[in-house]
Amino acid sequence: xxxxxxxxxxxxxxxxxxxxxxxxxxxxxxxxxxxxxxxxxxxxxxxxxxxxxxxxxxxxxxxxxxxxxxxxxxxxxxxxxxxxxxxxxxxxxxxxxxxxxxxxxxxxxxxxxxxxxxxxxxxxxxxxxxxxxxxxxxxxxxxxxxxxxxxxxxxxxxxxxxxxxxxxxxxxxxxxxxxxxxxxxxxxxxxxxxxxxxxxxxxxxxxxxxxxxxxxxxxxxxxxxxxxxxxxxxxxxxxxxxxxxxxxxxxxxxxxxxxxxxxxxxxxxxxxxxxxxxxxxxxxxxxxxxxxxxxxxxxxxxxxxxxxxxxxxxxxxxxxxxxxxxxxxxxxxxxxxxxxxxxxxxxxxxxxxxxxxxxxxxxxxxxxxxxxxxxxxxxxxxxxxxxxxxxxxxxxxxxxxxxxxxxxxxxx
Ligand SMILES: *Cc1c(COP(=O)(O)O)cnc(C)c1O
Numbered sequence: 001x002x003x004x005x006x007x008x009x010x011x012x013x014x015x016x017x018x019x020x021x022x023x024x025x026x027x028x029x030x031x032x033x034x035x036x037x038x039x040x041x042x043x044x045x046x047x048x049x050x051x052x053x054x055x056x057x058x059x060x061x062x063x064x065x066x067x068x069x070x071x072x073x074x075x076x077x078x079x080x081x082x083x084x085x086x087x088x089x090x091x092x093x094x095x096x097x098x099x100x101x102x103x104x105x106x107x108x109x110x111x112x113x114x115x116x117x118x119x120x121x122x123x124x125x126x127x128x129x130x131x132x133x134x135x136x137x138x139x140x141x142x143x144x145x146x147x148x149x150x151x152x153x154x155x156x157x158x159x160x161x162x163x164x165x166x167x168x169x170x171x172x173x174x175x176x177x178x179x180x181x182x183x184x185x186x187x188x189x190x191x192x193x194x195x196x197x198x199x200x201x202x203x204x205x206x207x208x209x210x211x212x213x214x215x216x217x218x219x220x221x222x223x224x225x226x227x228x229x230x231x232x233x234x235x236x237x238x239x240x241x242x243x244x245x246x247x248x249x250x251x252x253x254x255x256x257x258x259x260x261x262x263x264x265x266x267x268x269x270x271x272x273x274x275x276x277x278x279x280x281x282x283x284x285x286x287x288x289x290x291x292x293x294x295x296x297x298x299x300x301x302x303x304x305x306x307x308x309x310x311x312x313x314x315x316x317x318x319x320x321x322x323x324x325x326x327x328x329x330x331x332x333x334x335x336x337x338x339x340x341x342x343x344x345x346x347x348x349x350x351x352x353x354x355x356x357x358x359x360x361x362x363x364x365x366x367x368x369x370x371x372x373x374x375x376x377x378x379x380x381x382x383x384x385x386x387x388x389x390x391x392x393x394x395x396x397x398x399x400x401x402x403x404x405x406x407x408x409x410x411x412x
Contacts, residue, residue, distance in 0.1 A: 003185065004275040010069045023062035025265045029053050045249065055253045059261040063268050067205075067215050070184045070271075071197050074220030075244040077252055078213060078264060082180060082200025083109050084257035085214030089176050089198050092247045093229050094144050096121030101138045103129040103148040103164075104378035105155045107178065107200075108367050110147075111375060126378065129159045130314070132167060139171050144228065146175045150182035150189060151315075153353065154328050154363050154387040155380030156302050158311035158318065165193025174222045180204070181326060181353065185278035186319040190219035196243070203354030204325075207270035207277055211263035218243050277356060277392055281325035284398065285390040289327045291399050296406050300330035302380075326353060327388045334383045336409045337362050341386060343405035346397060353389035358398060361387050 001010050017023055031050040033039040041047035050056050064076040079085040090100065102114060104126040114124040127134045129148060146168040148159045161177060168175040174195035179187065183204045189197040199205060201213045220240035226233040231246060238245040252258075282305075289303035301308075304315035305323030315323050331337045340360075341349055347358040351367050361367065368381040376382075390398070 006069060007066075007272050007274055011065050022268060023059055023265065025261050026058045027261055028057070053261065054256055054258045055248070057258075057261050057264070059268075060259050060264040063259070063264040063271075064215065066268060066271060067199070067201075068217055071179075071217040072188050072190050072219075073197070073217035074240055076215050076217040077244060077247050078201075078215045078259040078267075079252070080214070080257040080259055081212045082178075082198070082202055082214035083113065084255070085198045085200070085216045086110055086178065087113060087257070088247055088252050088255065089196050089216045090117075090145065090147070092243060092251050093174075093224075093231055094122055095231065097142055098122055098144040099140055099142045100124040101135060101143055101146045102126050103152070103159060104375075105129065105152040105157060105380060106147075106149055107153060107180070108371060108379075110178065112370065126375075128378070129157050130163070132163060135164070135167055143171060143173055145173050147178070148175065149178040149180070150187055151304065151311075151324050151326070152379065153181050153326055154385065155378075156304055156309065156311060156324075156326060156328060157380070158304055158314045160314050161187070161189060161192045161194060161318065165195075168195075169193070172225060172228070181324055182319070183274065183278060185275055186282075186322050186324060190217065192318070195219050195222040201267050203352070204278065204281075205271055205274060205354075206267050207273060207354065207356060208266075209352055209355045210270075211260075211266045213259050213263050213267055215259075216247075278322075278325070280392045281390050282322045284392065284395045285325045285327050285388075286323060287395045288388070288390055288398055288402065292327075292329060292402060292406070295403065298332065298410075299406065301327065302329070303327045325390045327390060328380075329386050329388070330382055330384045331386060331409060332384050334362075334364070337384045337386050339409045340405050343408040344401055345404075346393060346401045347388070347391075353387075355389065356392045358391035358393060359389040363387050 030052050042049045042051045060078050064078050068076045102124050125138045151158050165175045176196045177189040177194035179189050179197050180200040180203050198216045201215050224232045232242050235242040235245040286305040289301050293301040304311045347360040351361050363381045364383050368376050
């Protein structure tokens with residue numbers, strides 16, 4: 001099945017849901033079995049079935065299966081948030097003394113998490129994406145994974161995933177890729193060398209900002225050396241599923257950051273229109289970015305779809321002439337950035353991306369408030385920067401609204 005058909009029909013057994021067109025919400029904490037023996041088998045993992053929603057639930061499984069098919073992986077684990085998915089993806093394989101090589105300019109929450117991990121003896125080194133020499137030089141005996149984002153935010157630097165994964169694999173470590181801002185619509189990381197893909201499904205996958213959630217998906221090709229990854233030793237018998245089995249049977253269930261069945265349902269609903277929304281959002285973003293660049297030469301517009309973006313060539317190669325739905329503009333000063341935001345009438349002013357509605361924010365005073373100056377510089381966060389998450393509105397309305405707001409800055 002092609003992309004949009006798959007989002008609607010792939011992996012669905014129509015009979016299973018009594019003909020319902022969406023998987024029903026199994027709003028149950030625990031699941032009855034016919035016998036004590038039956039329950040024992042489920043706890044042992046020797047029979048299929050459900051026991052407790054923190055570990056698994058049919059509605060959550062339906063969401064996990066659909067994402068697994070979408071990303072082309074062997075299995076997924078849905079979590080309570082994107083941060084919980086990132087935490088599980090990393091902590092499932094590292095231990096005290098291990099090191100992470102990470103691209104700089106990550107989502108602020110992920111940088112904060114990596115700093116928090118230092119207290120547990122896990123050290124992270126941050127390197128500019130695509131600086132292959134510096135990435136190579138950062139490897140040590142204790143490096144256990146490479147972490148990157150497909151499109152950084154708000155820097156909008158596009159990682160060359162194939163090149164990065166080759167470096168990681170040369171050193172026998174996996175590449176974990178946060179694909180939230182690109183989504184599988186633009187890029188299927190597992191097909192291009194990533195070993196684990198994480199998505200904050202709170203964003204484009206859900207699409208309407210109605211629930212927080214995250215999901216990690218395993219590619220199944222990486223060969224885990226259990227000397228290097230002793231946490232997986234016990235799960236070696238699961239072959240290509242060892243990593244998923246390790247999480248499902250220990251860290252993920254112990255941490256307790258499971259997704260709620262209701263939110264799994266809302267994600268399944270949102271996912272049906274991911275392709276349609278992304279198509280419209282990417283075209284609106286390109287249109288708006290070109291318009292602002294052409295009409296207002298005083299603004300510095302950044303968007304991977306513009307020839308002026310340093311990531312334009314990589315984006316074109318990797319995403320096939322689609323460039324995502326986040327645009328940034330530099331207005332010249334913090335005052336003018338605030339004035340632009342305050343003069344807009346259509347966008348919501350909030351800290352999120354990937355909604356059907358256009359959203360704007362001043363990153364320096366909000367999402368990057370706790371970052372160091374160096375981290376802000378790495379992330380491409382400037383005092384005069386406004387981030388726009390472009391929605392599915394009629395683009396002419398967006399252009400008019402932005403044009404009016406920019407003119408108000410120029411007049412004041
Ligand atoms: C939002 C986001 C996260 C965190 O996801 P939550 O669902 O908010 O926990 C991680 N990475 C990226 C790129 C994000 O945009």
